[in-house]
Amino acid sequence: MTEIATQLRHDWSLGEINALFDAPFNDLLFRAHTLHRAQHDPNAVQISTLLSIKTGACPEDCAYCPQSSHYDTGLDRERLLPLNQILEHAQAAKATGASRFCMGAAWRNPTDKQLDKVIEMIQAVKDQGLETCVTLGMLSQQQAQRLKQVGLDYYNHNLDTSPEFYGDIITTRDYQDRLDTLEHVRDAQLNVCCGGIVGMGESQQDRASLLQQLANLPNHPESVPINMLVHVEGTPLFSAEPLDSIEFVRTIAVARILMPLSMVRLSAGRENMSKETQALCFFAGANSIFYGEKLLTTPNPEAAQDEALFQQLGLRPMGNNDNVPVVV
Numbered sequence: 001m002t003e004i005a006t007q008l009r010h011d012w013s014l015g016e017i018n019a020l021f022d023a024p025f026n027d028l029l030f031r032a033h034t035l036h037r038a039q040h041d042p043n044a045v046q047i048s049t050l051l052s053i054k055t056g057a058c059p060e061d062c063a064y065c066p067q068s069s070h071y072d073t074g075l076d077r078e079r080l081l082p083l084n085q086i087l088e089h090a091q092a093a094k095a096t097g098a099s100r101f102c103m104g105a106a107w108r109n110p111t112d113k114q115l116d117k118v119i120e121m122i123q124a125v126k127d128q129g130l131e132t133c134v135t136l137g138m139l140s141q142q143q144a145q146r147l148k149q150v151g152l153d154y155y156n157h158n159l160d161t162s163p164e165f166y167g168d169i170i171t172t173r174d175y176q177d178r179l180d181t182l183e184h185v186r187d188a189q190l191n192v193c194c195g196g197i198v199g200m201g202e203s204q205q206d207r208a209s210l211l212q213q214l215a216n217l218p219n220h221p222e223s224v225p226i227n228m229l230v231h232v233e234g235t236p237l238f239s240a241e242p243l244d245s246i247e248f249v250r251t252i253a254v255a256r257i258l259m260p261l262s263m264v265r266l267s268a269g270r271e272n273m274s275k276e277t278q279a280l281c282f283f284a285g286a287n288s289i290f291y292g293e294k295l296l297t298t299p300n301p302e303a304a305q306d307e308a309l310f311q312q313l314g315l316r317p318m319g320n321n322d323n324v325p326v327v328v
Ligand code: SAM
Pocket: 058, 064, 065, 066, 067, 104, 105, 106, 107, 108, 135, 136, 137, 138, 156, 157, 158, 160, 196, 197, 227, 228, 229, 230, 231, 232, 268, 296
């Protein structure tokens, strides 16, 4: 890893981002990989494990989501999981090499009472020596501060897509609501995990516009999950045209160039991705994944399959303390 001065920009124009998407693939990958190498260990990948702590019956209408009560996806709704079950999952995640445990709830936003319960969970998971991340929907400023006080490491809240395409995907909350939550999380000095989903029928211009939104936030999110849509039967996006894998790799590369210090997560969608596509994503600058057989409700590659991929590519899981990029 070379320590070079990296200028972080927050003024990317759409024209500049479109030009990156349109660049010859080799030029784009070379630039992304060079930046990646300068700031990150190219062979270390941060590993997080996900757990759905409250599944289904969500009042929001996100067109991709199996947990929305607006669609019949055959998912069994579950109450908030008890603490002992959460700890069992956290222990298992740690034993398989995860450094972060991410808990997700199918809420529009948590009530203060629900947040009390989640706070207990965060404390207990932290006591196991794992980093913690939660994704609970919209947060007030005060709720974000409470999460900071208990020692939460990351809050995940995605922009999902471009402001222009957003209304085609979600009608029950608007883009500004998401930006407001991100501001509350940032003001509370929590690490921000924020990205989006591609392959929902959006245009390349929408992908560029999503990345522009992320890069032009006052601070780049520390973690940027790029999810490939998981097609779930019963959701309006079940039959969306799959996104070409080269275009997916381009999206990862552009994210790496715009946000050189951030961890770029090759997030949902790996179950249906070839190992060659994943290898290209790692080369293009992805350095974080979800590990374990399940995402929140949908399948993820088997642990043994990921171990074999890591072995074949010479990748290793990143430890808790070596994922902080160096700013010079
Ligand atoms: N309810 C909270 C919220 O929406 O902020 C937290 C949980 S929600 C399931 C977390 C994220 O999962 C969403 O923002 C979305 O980006 C991602 N997601 C949900 N369904 C997906 C799917 N079918 N494919 C890819 N990503 C998905």
